[in-house]
Amino acid sequence: MQVSPYLFFHGDCRAAFGFYEKLLGAKIEAILPHAGSPAAEHVPDDWQDKIMHASIKIGDTLLMASDCPPEQMEKTQGFKVSLQIDEPSEAERVFAGLSEGGKIEMPLQETFWALRFGMVIDRFGTPWMINCRKPE
Incomplete structure (x- = not known):
């Protein structure tokens, strides 16, 4: 599946x-x-x-x-497309690209679980999460 x-x-x-x-x-x-x-x-x-x-x-x-035809289009909500990226520099590049013309919901930053994590809605309305995990 x-x-x-x-x-x-x-x-x-x-x-x-x-x-x-x-x-x-x-x-x-x-x-x-x-x-x-x-x-x-x-x-x-x-x-x-x-x-x-x-x-x-x-x-x-x-x-x-x-x-989607305008009369059928609904607001995108309740999910995000999650990208798992291995290298912090690549996470920064992708996040910057998705952020151009979009809306940053959470700046890309280090967290307790990730070297980099951030959330953005790109200029097309797609919500993304960028995650670069810390090595185990």
Whole structure:
């Protein structure tokens, strides 16, 4: 069994996944717009290039997403995407990237369990936790 988070975006899924691919060294495995699919006839013309499904591989985890029509979009709450990063300098780089244009909820810092831990909502509305554990 595998758990794969599924995110919904405000029409900027393609931009978000492009950003995550570069920042996280991830690999986009699929990015499917409505245009050219059986779903195309069920969405307005201005929604044809929006993403009906996308998947990106981050490490060993598959993160999936799509754009959500404005009338169906709900506020993202009750979860965060957690990244476990081995090196403090890499945690700092990723946190800084996710913070650009976003909102820092907890600055990246040392805690009793981590060399670095912080929480941020990126500019696309995705909530993240960055954790760099202390060696055992």
